[in-house]
Amino acid sequence: MKFIKDFKILKNTAVSGDTFILELQLKEKLPQMFPGQFAEVLISKSKKTFLRRPFSIHDVNTSKNTISLFVKKVGEGTTALSKYKTGEKVNLIFPLGKGFNLTKNKKVLLIGGGCGIAPLLYLAKCLNENKNDIHILLGGRSKEDILETEKFKKSGKVYISTENGSLCEKGLVTQNPVLKNKFDKIYSCGPMPMLKEVAKIAKQKNTECEVSLENTMACGIGVCLCCVVETTKGNQCVCTEGTVFNIKDLIWQI
Amino acid sequence: MKFIKDFKILKNTAVSGDTFILELQLKEKLPQMFPGQFAEVLISKSKKTFLRRPFSIHDVNTSKNTISLFVKKVGEGTTALSKYKTGEKVNLIFPLGKGFNLTKNKKVLLIGGGCGIAPLLYLAKCLNENKNDIHILLGGRSKEDILETEKFKKSGKVYISTENGSLCEKGLVTQNPVLKNKFDKIYSCGPMPMLKEVAKIAKQKNTECEVSLENTMACGIGVCLCCVVETTKGNQCVCTEGTVFNIKDLIWQI
Amino acid sequence: MADLKVKIKNLLFKNPVLTASGTFGYGEEFEDFIALNKLGGFITKGTTLKSREGNAYPRMHETASGMLNAVGLQNKGIDYFIKTTYPKIKKLDTNIIVNVSGSTIEDYVAVAEKLNTLEKIPAIELNISCPNVKQGGMAFGTSCKSAAEVTRAIRKAYKKVLIVKLSPNVTDITEIARAAEAEGADAVSLINTLLGMAINAETRKPVLSTVTGGLSGPCIKPVALRMVWQTYKAVKIPIIGLGGIMNATDAIEFFLAGATAIQIGTANFIDPQTAVKVVKGINDYLKKHKINSVKEITGKI
C-alpha cells in the first residue's frame, strides 16, 4: 500500500557542507517500511522544480514516528529542500519500490559510495536485527565525503576508502582490501560506475549481490515508464520492480 | 536612473487578514523617489510566479534607508511574498514610473480605494511638506478594508466611506459628502470603476485630477509594450509614461 | 451536485474528467490513491499489436513547468492486455478507453478489431500523434491525407466509439481534425505532446536516448487551449481537451475553449489525486457560478 501524506519537519540537520538530514514526522502511525524503499518528495518552495524528487528512506524511528532522508545538494530542488525549517510541511508519496531482500545470520558487506549511503543505514539496522555479521564499506572522493560513520558503527564494522587518501585507504571504494574477504551477500548503492565495478567483483567471486539503482524518475509509481533498466526479463521499471535488483537479473554493458 | 538591487526585509507586518507591509532596507543610500513611483519585485520563492510583480512605493524612510510596500494577497505571488521573513532578501527594480505631480500651498483631495491607498501615504507626506491643505478620502467594502488611517491622519484630514456602512459614511467612496467641496486638485488610486467615477466628478467640477493606473505589466521599464492605455497621444505605456496620468490625457470609455 | 455528465456519441461519462494515456498505467497503479470509479474514465497506456520494449534509457527530462518523455510506447501488446489486464480492471465502474498505437495501418486495425470484442471497453483512442516512435505515431497525425487514411481504416474495423488523438506539431490542427471527422471519428482528443529536445551542456550530449521527445505539463497549456478553441470552431464532433491541466480552473478553461471532456496527464505524477480533485473542483465552480450542467460551458467564451 502506497500513501500520499504531509510530513512535518522535526529537524533539518546539516551533515556536511552539501548534505543534510531531514527528520520527518507523520501524524498517523507510519506504515511498515523496508530498507531500500524510497519516497517521492514534493518540493513546493522551489521555483524550478516541477516533478517530485525521489529520496531513499535513510532511517525509520518508530517511537518518534519519523523517517529521515539523507540528501545531497546537487541542484535546484535539493538546495531548496535544504532550506526547509522545523515545523514546515512536505508532501511525500511513500513507501515506494521493493527494497532489499534481507538475509539472516549471514556475513554481509554493504558498500556505499557518496550519497549512496542513504538507504544503507536503515538496511544495516534491519540486517542487524536479523543477526547478520555486518561489514560496511564507505567510499568518497575525500574525507569530507565520508559521513554518518558513527551511526553505521552501531550496526557493524566500518571500512573506509577515499580517492585522495585523506581518510583510511586511498583509492576507489572497489579497491578496498575488505573486498578480498568472502561474504555471503553484498548490498550496494552509489554511482553507476561504482555499482558496475561492485557487480563485476561480486560476479567474479560468485557472491550474491543486490544493488539499488537511481534512474531518473517522473512518477515513482510505475506508470510513466521513464525509469527503466534492461533486465533479463526486458525493460523493467526501477521504481516498482526495483530500485533494488539482483545483479544476475541486470543486463549491464560492463 | 533606475536600479536593480537586493533589499533586506527589516520587517514583514500583517496589517489585516489579507494585507501586509514589507519594510525593505537597501545597503547603499536610497536614490530619490517620488510618490506614485513603483518597484518591480522578484518573488523567487513562489513556484508559480514567473514575472516580477509591480508594487507602489508606500513609504520612504530616509533615516532608516528603507522603503515600504503595502501589499494585498490576491494570488500566488503576493501570498508567497507575505511569507517572507525578516532578514531575507528580495530583488527590486526601482524606482519606476513618473509619479504624481506635486502641488504647493493648495487644497487637495486624495482618494484611495482598497489597496489603492498604497501610493497615497508617501504622496500625502510629500504634499504635506509642500504645505498643502490635505484631505484624504479612504474607501472599502467594509471597515476591515479601511487601513492605515492613523498614518494618513498625520498628513491630513481623513474621511471614510464603506459600502456596507460598517464604518463612517455608507456607500461608494465616490458618494462621500467631502466630494461636494471644492478642491484645487484630486489625486486618486484604486480599482478602475472607482477611478472612472472619480474622473467623472473631477471633470464635472473642472478640478485638476491625477490618477494612478495599475495595468498588468511584464517588464515595468517600457520595452514590452504590454501595459498600454489609450491617451490623447495614442497608446502610452503606463509603466513609463504613467503610472500617473492627468485625466484630461486619458481616453476612457466612461 | 451540479450535473457533470457528458456524452460522446452514445457513450455516457459520469463526469468529464478522464486521465491521459501514458500517465495512468492501466488504472490499477492509482488504486492506493483514488477510487477509480470517481473518474469519468481513464485511458490506458498506448497499446500496440505486439509487445514493445520502448526506447533506451534515458527517457525523461524535466523542463521548465513540464517534462520531456521518450518512452516509445513500451507495452506488453494487445494480447497481454486482453488476457491479463482486462480481467482485472473490467469490473471497474468507469469508462476504460484503450489508447491504440501502431506503426502501420494494418497494426492499428488488428488492435482495434481485437478490442471490438471486449464488452467493457466502450471506446478507443487512436494515437496518431506519438512523437517518440520512428514510423507511425506522429507521422500519421501531421498530414491530412494520412490522418484520413488511418481513421478510415479504423472506422471500418471498429464499431464502438472512436476518438482520434491529434498531434500539436502541425501548422493547422483544424485541418487534421476535420479530416478525422470526415472519416467518421466520434471525437478528437488534443493535444498530444509537443516535440521538444534537451541537451546536457556539461556532457555536450542530448539528454534523451532518442534526442527528441514529447513535451507535456503546464508549459504547453496555452498552446493546447488555443488548439482546442480553434478546433471547436472547425468541427462538430466533441473535443476532449488536454495539455497541462493541473487543477479544476485549468479544466474549466478547456471547457470554455470548447472541450466536452478533459484529460489529466502529467499532473498525475505530481499529485496522483489530481483527477478526483478536479472532479470536485468543477462541481464547486458550477455551483458557485450557478450553472446546472458542465455541458453548458463548453465553448462559452
Place this chain on the structure above:
Amino acid sequence: MADLKVKIKNLLFKNPVLTASGTFGYGEEFEDFIALNKLGGFITKGTTLKSREGNAYPRMHETASGMLNAVGLQNKGIDYFIKTTYPKIKKLDTNIIVNVSGSTIEDYVAVAEKLNTLEKIPAIELNISCPNVKQGGMAFGTSCKSAAEVTRAIRKAYKKVLIVKLSPNVTDITEIARAAEAEGADAVSLINTLLGMAINAETRKPVLSTVTGGLSGPCIKPVALRMVWQTYKAVKIPIIGLGGIMNATDAIEFFLAGATAIQIGTANFIDPQTAVKVVKGINDYLKKHKINSVKEITGKI
C-alpha cells in the same frame, strides 16, 4: 578570455549574445542596467512602414514559466526610427539590427530600402512570424511559398545582412528555413513565439484582447532547441537561436544544438542584466571546458 567572436556573412559580432526583438525596446531603455556595448548586438522592436498603435489592452498574460503577449507590433514607424531613434543609438559600439515587420511585401520592401541607407544598421531581421497581427506576420512564415516570396523581394531590395525570423507554428520548420536560404537569406533566427491562448475562468472571457497571443519564456525552450537542431541539419547558413534562454547554460545548449548566436528575449523582463551575465557565463564555460572559441561548439552534440 575565450574567443567569443562570431560572424554572420561578413558581419562580425564581438560575442554571440544578442537581445530579441520586442523585449529590448531600442536599447536605450537598458542603459541604466547594462553597458550596451558589451552585447554582440541587439534587435529593435518590430518596425513597420507606418506607425502602428498595436492591439487593444490587455496584451499580456503570465503562464507557467512563460507569458503570452499580443502587442501587435505597436511602433512609431520606420521614419520616426530613422529621424529620432537612430541618431541617439548609432554611436553605440554594438550591432544594431532592425526587426522589420509588415503586412504586405511592398511594406516590407519599403522599410528594408530605407534601412539600406543607415550606415550603423548592418543587418535586418525579417519578421515573418509575428502571431499577433492579422494579415502578414505569421502568415508569411507558415508556408514555404510565401516565405520564399517575401525573402526574395527583400533580398533584392536590401544589400546588407538579411536574417529571416521563423515561426515555430509549423509542421516542418526546416522546409521554411530552406526556402529562406534558397532565396538568399544570410541567416535564420528561430523561434518566434508559439501561438497560445489564455482564458479567465471567472469572467469566462479570453484574457487577451486578441484572444490568442504569442507564448515565450523558458516553457518554450525545449521546442526551440529541437527546431534549432532540426534546422541546423537542414541548412548551411548560420542559425540564431532563441526561445526561453534565461542563462548561460541555456545559451550553451543552443550552440550545441546548432546556433551560431543566440538572443535573449523574455528573460530581459525578469533580469535586465541577463544578456551581459550570459556573455560572462559563456566565457566561463568555455574556459572551464578548455574550448578556445565559441564557434567550436556550434552543433557539437
